[in-house]
Amino acid sequence: MKTWVGRSWNSLSIRNRKATYSAIWHCCALLVAGIFLAQGCDDEHLKDPAVPGHHTVLSWEYQPAPANPADPLWTDVSAYFNSPDGRVTYTMDHVPLHGIVRYPKGHGPFPLVLIVHGNHDPTVSSEQGYIYLLDLLASHGFISVSVDENFLNGWSWHEMDARAIVLLRHLQRWRTWNSAPGNTFYHKVDMNRIGLAGHSRGGEAVTIAWLFNTMLNNPADPDHNFNFTLKSLFAIAPVDGQIVTDTNPHTGMPYANVPAVIQNADYFVMHGTHDGDVSDFEGYRAFDRAQPVTSPGTATKSLLWVYGAIHNQWNTMWGTADPCLVNPAGQIISATDEQSIGKAFFSAYFQMTLQHKHRYARLFEGKVRFPSMPSGITLMTQYQSEDRVFIDNYEQGPNLATGSFPGVTNANVSGLLSPYQHYTFSDDGPPFYLWEQTDGLVGGWNSSSAEYEIDVPPALAAQISTHPVLSLRVGQVFESPAVKNTPGVNQDFSIVLELGPGVVTNPLHASAFNVLPYPVATTPCPWGGGPKSVLQTVRIPLHEFVEHHHNWHLHNLSKIRLKFDQKPSGLVAIDDIQIAR
Amino acid sequence: MKRISAFFLVSLSCCSLVTGLPTTRTQTSSHEKPLVEIHSYEIVQLELKKPFRLRDAEGKEQSYERAYLVTIRGTFPHDQGIGMELFIGDYPVPEYGGIKDGIYFRIYDEKLLNSLEGKEFRYRIGRAEIRSLEKRFSTKEARPFKTQKE
Numbered sequence: 001m002k003t004w005v006g007r008s009w010n011s012l013s014i015r016n017r018k019a020t021y022s023a024i025w026h027c028c029a030l031l032v033a034g035i036f037l038a039q040g041c042d043d044e045h046l047k048d049p050a051v052p053g054h055h056t057v058l059s060w061e062y063q064p065a066p067a068n069p070a071d072p073l074w075t076d077v078s079a080y081f082n083s084p085d086g087r088v089t090y091t092m093d094h095v096p097l098h099g100i101v102r103y104p105k106g107h108g109p110f111p112l113v114l115i116v117h118g119n120h121d122p123t124v125s126s127e128q129g130y131i132y133l134l135d136l137l138a139s140h141g142f143i144s145v146s147v148d149e150n151f152l153n154g155w156s157w158h159e160m161d162a163r164a165i166v167l168l169r170h171l172q173r174w175r176t177w178n179s180a181p182g183n184t185f186y187h188k189v190d191m192n193r194i195g196l197a198g199h200s201r202g203g204e205a206v207t208i209a210w211l212f213n214t215m216l217n218n219p220a221d222p223d224h225n226f227n228f229t230l231k232s233l234f235a236i237a238p239v240d241g242q243i244v245t246d247t248n249p250h251t252g253m254p255y256a257n258v259p260a261v262i263q264n265a266d267y268f269v270m271h272g273t274h275d276g277d278v279s280d281f282e283g284y285r286a287f288d289r290a291q292p293v294t295s296p297g298t299a300t301k302s303l304l305w306v307y308g309a310i311h312n313q314w315n316t317m318w319g320t321a322d323p324c325l326v327n328p329a330g331q332i333i334s335a336t337d338e339q340s341i342g343k344a345f346f347s348a349y350f351q352m353t354l355q356h357k358h359r360y361a362r363l364f365e366g367k368v369r370f371p372s373m374p375s376g377i378t379l380m381t382q383y384q385s386e387d388r389v390f391i392d393n394y395e396q397g398p399n400l401a402t403g404s405f406p407g408v409t410n411a412n413v414s415g416l417l418s419p420y421q422h423y424t425f426s427d428d429g430p431p432f433y434l435w436e437q438t439d440g441l442v443g444g445w446n447s448s449s450a451e452y453e454i455d456v457p458p459a460l461a462a463q464i465s466t467h468p469v470l471s472l473r474v475g476q477v478f479e480s481p482a483v484k485n486t487p488g489v490n491q492d493f494s495i496v497l498e499l500g501p502g503v504v505t506n507p508l509h510a511s512a513f514n515v516l517p518y519p520v521a522t523t524p525c526p527w528g529g530g531p532k533s534v535l536q537t538v539r540i541p542l543h544e545f546v547e548h549h550h551n552w553h554l555h556n557l558s559k560i561r562l563k564f565d566q567k568p569s570g571l572v573a574i575d576d577i578q579i580a581r
Numbered sequence: 582m583k584r585i586s587a588f589f590l591v592s593l594s595c596c597s598l599v600t601g602l603p604t605t606r607t608q609t610s611s612h613e614k615p616l617v618e619i620h621s622y623e624i625v626q627l628e629l630k631k632p633f634r635l636r637d638a639e640g641k642e643q644s645y646e647r648a649y650l651v652t653i654r655g656t657f658p659h660d661q662g663i664g665m666e667l668f669i670g671d672y673p674v675p676e677y678g679g680i681k682d683g684i685y686f687r688i689y690d691e692k693l694l695n696s697l698e699g700k701e702f703r704y705r706i707g708r709a710e711i712r713s714l715e716k717r718f719s720t721k722e723a724r725p726f727k728t729q730k731e
Contacts, residue, residue, distance in 0.1 A: 082633075083678030083686060121660045155659040155679025157666065200662035242664050245673050252636025277662045280707050311662065323661050428708055526616045527663060527706035 046359055049347035050340060050372035053140035055104035060184070062173075063098035063148075072176075073097040075169045076223070077152075079249040081162035085154025087122045092162070097170055098148035100127055102138035103188075111193035111354040112174060113137055113144045113232075116167055118200025118239070120318060122153035129315030130199075132339060133346050140351060143189055145170065149202070160242045161255070163205035164212050167196060168226050175228070193354045195232035197346070199314055200278060203238020203269070207260040207286060215257065216250065232353035233262060234346065235269040236314045240282035262290035266353040266386075267301045268364070270345060272309025273520045274332050276322025279529025280428060285437035287382070288425075293393045293404070293576075297386045300353070302364040304345055305534045307378035307520060308333035314342055324525035331520065337374040344373050361385070365539050366514045378517050382473055382537045388580040389463050391454060391560070394439040398422040407457030416450035417443040417564070425573065432573060433478040433519070433533045440575030442477065443564075444484050450564040454577070461557040467579035468542050470495070470560070474510065475535035477571040478519040484571040491516040492566035497545050498559035499552050505545040509566060514538045516572070533573055542579070617665065617704050619655040619716045620683075624723040626650070627687065630731045635689055645689040649720075650729065653702075654683040663707045669718045670700030694720060 064073035078092040090096070104110055115133060117126035127148040137144040149166050152159045171194065178189040196206035210230050218224040243258045267290040269283035290301045310326070312318035313335040320335050345363065352360035362368045366381040373379075390404040400410055400422050412420040420443055425436035432442055443452060476491045477484075485491060494507035510516060514536050524530035546552040560577075564570060627650040634644050658665055659679060667674040667684070672693070677686035688694045698721075702714040720726075 081676055083676045085679040086681060087679075118662045119660060153660065155657060155684050156677070157664055157674075157684075158676035201664075237662070239662050239664065245666065247675050249636065252641070278707075279663070282663075282707070323658070527658065528709050 046362060046368060046370075048344070048370040048372050049140075049351060049360065049363070050136065050343040050370060052136060055106065055139050055141050057102050057135055057138040058105055060101040060103065061099070062101065064096050069094070073173065075166070077162040077165055080165055081152065081156070081159040083156065083159075084151060085122050085156055087154055088151045090151045092151075095151045095166070096148070097166070097173055098127070099145040099170060100131060100134065100148075101143065101145050102131070102134035103143040103185075104138050104141050108143075108188035109190035110141055110143045110188060111190050111195065111350070112171075113142050113195040113197060113350055113354070114147055114167060114170060115144070115197040115234075116147040116149055116163065116199070116202035116205055117315060118198065118202040119153050119156065120150075120200075120315075122150045124150070124317055126150055126153065126315060126317055129317035132316060133197075133343065136343055136347050137350060140347060141355065142350060143185070145174075149205075158242070158246045160201065160204060160208060161212070161246055161248075163201060164208035165216075167205060167209040168212060168228070169223075171228050172225065192229045192231075194228055194230050195234065195350050195354050196230060197234035197236065198238065199236040200311065201239050201242065203235035203283060204240055204242055204259075204286070206233050206235060207238075207262060207267075208243050208258075210262060210265055211257060211260045230265050232266045232350060233268070234349055235267070235283050235286065236342070237271050237275055237278050237311050238269060238283040238286065239278050240286045259286065259289070261292055262286070262299075262301075263292065263295055264298045266299045266349075267291070268303070268345070268349050270304035270306060270342070272306045272311065272338070273522055273532070274308055274322075274326040274329075275311040275529075276324035276326045276525055277311035279324065279326065279525040279527065281435050281532055281534075284435055284534075288436050288438040291384060291386075293390055293395050297384075297388050299386050300361070300364075301382075301384050302349075303382040304341075304364075305380040306333075306338070306341055307331065307380075307517075309338050309341070313338040324527075324529075326525065326529065327523040328521075333374070333377055337377060340372055340374055341377070341379070344370055365537065367539075378515075380475075380517070380534055380536045381514075382535060383539070384471070384537070384576065384578075385469075385581045387467065388471070388578045389460065389467050390576065390578045391456070391460065392441070392577040394422060394441055394575060400441065403454065405457070405460050407459060409455045411453045411455070412443075413451040413453050413561075414449065416447045417445055417452060419444050419571075423573070425575070428528065429530060430480060433531050434573060435532050435534075438575060440473075440573055442571070442573050444569070444571040445564040446484070446569045448565040448568060452562040452564075452574075454560040454562075456557050456560060460579070461555050464542060464554045464557060464579060467581060469539050469580050470542055470578075471537060471539045471580045472577040473535040473537050473575045474516065474572055475533055476516055476518050477533045477573055478521070478531040479571060480521075480531070484569040485518055487518050487521070489518060491518070491570050491572060493562055493564045493570070493572075494566060495540065496561045496563060497542075497554075497557055498561070499546070499554065500556035500558055503552055503556065505549075505552065507563065507565075508540055508544060510538045511566070513540050535573060535575065539580070615656060616706070617655070617657055617712075617714060619653055619702055619714050621655070622651060622653040622716075622718075624649055624651050624720055624726065625729045626726040628728060628730050633689065643690070648687040648689045649691075649694050649726070650685060650687055652680065652683065652685045657684055658706065666705045666711075668703040668705075668711065669697045670703075672697060672700070
């Protein structure tokens with residue numbers, strides 16, 4: 001080959017050589033650019049998602065004609081809920097499909113995102129409270145709609161199914177408009193890229209809409225002909241489980257498969273430490289259930305825990321106070337700050353999940369912060385990519401010695417971790433304030449020699465080439481009184497790998513990849529709440545362990561060690577140790 | 582909730598409520614209204630505008646031309662995300678709506694109505710434990726039922 005190249009090169013004229021140089025130069029430039037793009041560029045090249053995009057934004061609003069009872073924008077939800085609040089002027093067999101729309105100028109097709117409010121005074125136009133999000137999303141190339149479900153609001157109970165059905169009925173209208181020649185939206189809507197967002201009760205409604213989309217789908221029934229391609233769900237301070245005791249009018253029995261376990265659709269939840277309505281962080285349970293460990297990963301899940309955020313400020317129509325004031329009130333952030341954070345995550349999430357801008361995962365991993373996001377506000381994030389291999393998810397029973405991947409074993413080296421406890425993370429108070437719906441490990445230490453050692457079989461190491469990130473959820477446990485952790489002080493530990501006999505990597509510190517702050521000592525509301533030990537995902541690119549050591553090979557990985565040597569004492573909760581993309 | 586209640590009692594003095602929502606019954610301060618409280622209730626028979634079809638627990642569809650409308654006046658959390666489940670004995674009220682000073686719900690099945698006689702009103706908010714409202718359900722005083730058109 002070398003000979004052939006040499007001979008060929010010598011036979012070229014000067015002009016041809018120049019042309020060849022030029023071609024090689026361009027190829028190299030393209031290659032470099034390609035690598036640059038494929039790797040996601042640097043974070044500084046990631047556009048601030050809260051800055052409006054380049055699309056011109058147009059407005060529209062749809063609602064039924066009051067004088068035309070046959071208008072298809074009237075719908076009947078009375079089978080699902082028939083006890084409207086006294087302030088509601090509609091009967092449930094004749095409620096409006098009313099939406100506020102912002103959409104980009106152009107031919108499309110554009111992805112479609114519906115957002116729906118939650119429970120509030122039914123005389124308030126709650127749907128108007130998300131126009132700030134609609135405008136932003138439309139500028140980035142989305143048809144975005146805020147759905148009016150005020151007729152289900154008030155002192156209402158068990159209207160959750162109706163909230164979900166209304167969302168699906170809106171999607172039916174969009175499918176019709178998209179296929180109707182002459183309609184403004186004819187072939188402009190990408191019905192294969194649909195996202196749903198919801199706040200409060202609307203946050204659970206989007207998961208129930210996802211469930212009903214197939215569970216209640218009946219192509220023969222125009223009212224239940226659904227089967228939409230729901231790709232992406234975004235929950236803002238959602239409730240969870242209100243559907244559980246509701247009755248399915250089609251069977252007369254409670255709904256099956258509830259609360260929803262989201263699969264095959266991306267799921268995100270955000271919530272504030274100072275939420276004075278859904279003060280028990282119910283969406284954390286929906287997050288835990290999503291993309292279950294027993295199923296192959298097909299979609300992402302992510303979470304944002306905002307220090308100082310309250311319930312109502314995500315909606316600009318709901319004021320700046322919640323039904324209950326959570327103390328310390330001095331930590332509550334302004335509505336402007338709260339909405340700035342919401343904008344960044346809302347826009348980045350739908351760009352990531354519906355426009356394939358995967359680089360925005362960096363935001364959900366806690367790796368970047370954009371200029372539009374207020375500084376000084378603690379944001380804790382959790383992120384799980386769609387492709388993961390669990391090492392320890394602690395769902396196989398109480399035996400901590402056995403890992404989740406066949407052949408993985410775990411050890412509390414020298415017994416210095418105390419407690420060292422398999423634990424169901426569902427306590428809503430002492431001892432660990434975990435508020436979740438999952439199992440994990442609680443570990444504490446008073447010795448800097450404490451260590452959690454994971455023995456890894458070759459079959460797992462062999463998957464590192466396609467799963468190059470070590471990821472775990474970990475967080476400080478709230479203590480009352482504080483014993484092992486120090487309020488206000490971030491926690492830290494180090495991680496080392498053993499790469500076969502005698503090869504031990506240098507330690508990397510968890511704090512280099514994400515901070516582990518101490519939980520806020522919030523007061524409860526009369527109906528519940530209080531401090532929460534929320535975890536944070538720490539994602540470590542495995543290549544960082546072997547940088548500058550050409551003879552160290554990750555496929556020789558034999559042990560992962562979490563060494564609790566950075567603080568004299570600590571108490572942490574750990575879950576979902578995995579390798580991932 | 583047991584744990585929360587204890588914590589709540591300790592911290593009550595520093596937990597101010599901004600919208601007039603009353604505090605829980607477990608607190609000792611006598612001047613504050615309880616979180617949930619029934620003052621009175623009434624039951625009337627409702628003549629429905631059109632028959633209402635409902636599947637019973639065996640999945641059989643039933644058609645009802647009348648319902649029993651139960652209206653409870655009292656103090657309830659309202660217009661919130663977090664929900665309040667209402668029970669009569671062990672029977673969870675399937676759905677309810679609000680009126681100015683309380684809530685209402687319908688019972689379609691007379692057998693069910695009769696089975697609830699003497700049972701206690703109870704409630705649960707969010708993840709909390711089920712609590713008594715210290716009132717019992719009875720149709721005795723309401724009989725014969727007044728009739729009302731929907």
